[in-house]
Amino acid sequence: MTELTNLQYLTGFGNQHSSESRSGALPIGRNSPQRAPHGLYAELLSGSAFTAPRADNQRTWLYRCRPSVVVGGYQPLPHAFWKSGAAEGEGAPPDPLRWGPTPLASDGDFIDGLRTYAVNGEAGVGGMGALAYVVTRPMQRRALVNADAEMLIVPQQGRLLVTTELGRLEVAPGSIALLPRGMAFKVDPLDQGPARGYVCENHGAGLRLPELGPIGSNGLANARDFEAPTAWHEQEAGAYEIVKRYGGQLWRATQGHSPFNVVAWHGNLVPYRYDTARFMTINTVSFDHPDPSIFTVLTSPSDTPGWANVDFVIFPPRWMVAEDTFRPPWYHRNVMSEFMGLVLGQYDAKPEGFKPGGASLHNSYVPHGPDAEAFDKASAAELKPHKLDATLAFMFETRWPLKPTRWALDEAPLERNYADCWRDLKDASKA
Structure with missing residues (x-):
């Protein structure tokens, strides 16, 4: 099992954060210097248009061992149960619907274990999907990139280790994980027995804290209680399968190195966990x-x-x-x-x-x-x-x-x- 005692977190929803796992890896005074420290590659991940208002602009600079362009060609990856957009839903009468607990009998990793309950909108444009997951084994040398939507994970049974390009988060029932659109991650169970929970696949504007209006300056979820990971990069060599959600479909490619090779980063487009x-x-x-x-x-x-x-x-x-x-x-x-x-x-x-x-x-x-x-x-x-x-x-x-x-x-x-x-x-x- 992965050693978790060294997990640390940064706090504050929407904050500009910075972190490095190797001293001196984060450039000072330059986002993209001619030569990044330690021979790293500078790469920008944008969560909004370049010209979005400053308050709404989301982006993170990554300093990594290899850039994301170093990946093989993608091939379709069938998935019978992960659906996106209203076109993949079924006509149903205007009845209330309720389901019992999702059975724990399935065997697979986080990607294999996703099942979509209901959908609306259009992948990558707007709307959402409501999903369940059942996880019985780690993703190992496999990573997921959802280019269509950000993903909100709500564990119901069993703790999860969520590894992202910016670092790792431990998420337990009672907490949630919010993963930005376009960022590589993997989800592994931490406890014996199956892990189960829910996912919101959000195809619209990024999730944010609501305005408080007459409530005033305090109340509901406080920005300081959202935790982002500190930089961590995988040093074990070997190939990875990259699974990408793109255009409402799944695609797979193989690359010869880990996507979790970001040594330093700074920005405000980050994954979060939150204790409800x-x-x-x-x-x-x-x-x-x-x-x-x-x-x-x-x-x-x-x-x-x-x-x-x-x-x-x-x-x-x-x-x-x-x-x-x-x-x-x-x-x-x-x-x-x-x-x-x-x-x-x-x-x-x-x-x-x-x-x-x-x-x-x-x-x-x-x-x-x-x-x-x-x-x-x-x-x-x-x-x-x-x-x-x-x-x-x-x-x-x-x-x-x-x-x-x-x-x-x-x-x-x-x-x-x-x-x-x-x-x-x-x-x-x-x-």
């Missing part, structure tokens, strides 16, 4: 259940203010104190589409039916809300302060309807009788 336990939850202290937008960790904005390409929202442990209020989420039909997953514990609107490792999809204007059991319990509960504890649910919320894939409809553990959870809600006109 550091999220400053804001909730009502008077009455009514507030909109779930107050639980937004990261947002990918669209060209319409407030109507996000995708929001990443969490429902962590929190106190419930509202008076004269139905405390679980109300019944609603939302303009946004909601893909949910459960990392641990129970979700208060579905105390028994929604299981860790499972998922649900409530598309735009599909009615949903607490099941009959949750409604009856919350309607009769004594409204004293109560803490929802040992729980963590999340939501990928998106402006476009999500189209489930053939795997999600035919092979995943789809609960065909999900809608029955509302069957016992009483007719108030007969009360």
